[in-house]
Amino acid sequence: MISYKELGLVNTREMFAKAVEGGYAIPAFNFNNMEQLQAIIQASAELKSPVILQVSKGARNYANQTLLRYMAEGAVEYAKELGWEHPQIVLHLDHGDSFEVCKSCVDLGFSSVMIDASSLPYDENVALTKKVVDYAHQFDVTVEAELGVLAGVEDEVASEESHYTRPEEVIDFTSKTGCDSLAISIGTSHGAYKFKPEQCTRDPKSGILIPPPLAFDVLEEIEKKLPGFPIVLHGSSSVPQEYVKIINENGGKLPDAVGIPEEQLRMASKSAVCKINIDSDSRLAMTAAIRKIFNEKPGEFDPRKYLGPARDEMKKLYMHKIVNVLGSDNKAL
Ligand SMILES: [Zn+2]
Numbered sequence: 001m002i003s004y005k006e007l008g009l010v011n012t013r014e015m016f017a018k019a020v021e022g023g024y025a026i027p028a029f030n031f032n033n034m035e036q037l038q039a040i041i042q043a044s045a046e047l048k049s050p051v052i053l054q055v056s057k058g059a060r061n062y063a064n065q066t067l068l069r070y071m072a073e074g075a076v077e078y079a080k081e082l083g084w085e086h087p088q089i090v091l092h093l094d095h096g097d098s099f100e101v102c103k104s105c106v107d108l109g110f111s112s113v114m115i116d117a118s119s120l121p122y123d124e125n126v127a128l129t130k131k132v133v134d135y136a137h138q139f140d141v142t143v144e145a146e147l148g149v150l151a152g153v154e155d156e157v158a159s160e161e162s163h164y165t166r167p168e169e170v171i172d173f174t175s176k177t178g179c180d181s182l183a184i185s186i187g188t189s190h191g192a193y194k195f196k197p198e199q200c201t202r203d204p205k206s207g208i209l210i211p212p213p214l215a216f217d218v219l220e221e222i223e224k225k226l227p228g229f230p231i232v233l234h235g236s237s238s239v240p241q242e243y244v245k246i247i248n249e250n251g252g253k254l255p256d257a258v259g260i261p262e263e264q265l266r267m268a269s270k271s272a273v274c275k276i277n278i279d280s281d282s283r284l285a286m287t288a289a290i291r292k293i294f295n296e297k298p299g300e301f302d303p304r305k306y307l308g309p310a311r312d313e314m315k316k317l318y319m320h321k322i323v324n325v326l327g328s329d330n331k332a333l
Pocket residue numbers: 095157190234235277
């Protein structure tokens with residue numbers, strides 16, 4: 001049993017309370033490798049933004065859970081080296097799908113876990129979430145739960161049909177489970193293809209798809225039922241069209257990739273939404289940078305010469321999100 005406190009990590013309780021109060025949101029960035037982690041920490045340290053490092057099932061399979069935990073420990077020290085005296089870094093399990101997985105992460109030094117039992121019937125979701133909360137809270141680890149179903153595919157989380165969170169369930173669910181934050185479904189979705197073309201309208205000039213708006217009425221209803229309770233949005237990448245363009249111009253093929261407009265995420269950040277998950281956008285930044293180099297310099301075979309620029313591009317993206325979308329800069333001085 002390792003306590004996250006010994007690793008210099010923090011849980012989400014205080015940072016969420018401040019974010020709800022201050023009308024901003026904390027970035028939750030997924031990481032799978034060193035370059036991504038360096039980019040996240042550099043961006044957060046420079047901007048003094050609290051940050052959540054997320055580890056998905058796909059990341060655990062790809063990079064190994066133990067290694068990722070030690071990388072997060074290294075990230076705290078790295079942040080200090082970069083001049084961030086009191087780094088506020090959370091190590092969070094994204095989409096834990098069983099009690100055992102959540103327990104193993106708590107025992108390994110994660111400071112926050114998500115139990116995603118949203119695909120189960122309501123009562124089973126309540127029971128499993130409560131079991132995880134009861135275990136995690138003994139060690140002051142915070143727990144995110146989910147109500148409602150998101151569409152899309154990302155790291156072994158897949159659903160064909162989405163349905164919005166039912167506002168009439170949220171009071172019962174949070175009081176019965178004791179969860180610390182709640183992921184809701186209001187029209188965001190996982191992956192780089194968040195909407196089918198027939199769900200969107202098309203900009204007549206550029207031909208780019210314009211997605212349907214998020215269900216802010218559902219969010220408002222939930223906020224009314226749970227004043228000040230931390231709300232989480234998954235699947236909130238914006239799929240920047242400049243990256244899609246670079247990818248497609250350099251041998252890639254991402255037709256009609258579409259995400260959530262940043263303007264809507266900015267609005268959400270000002271509400272009780274205090275954690276916004278962004279994964280696909282950093283994948284796109286990395287892929288765009290690497291494809292461009294491969295195309296322009298076919299003789300390049302030193303991985304540092306393409307992973308380095310990819311890292312710089314991801315850092316730029318993370319800084320943009322922190323300052324221009326979430327508003328979390330200078331909140332962890
Ligand atoms: Zn998710």
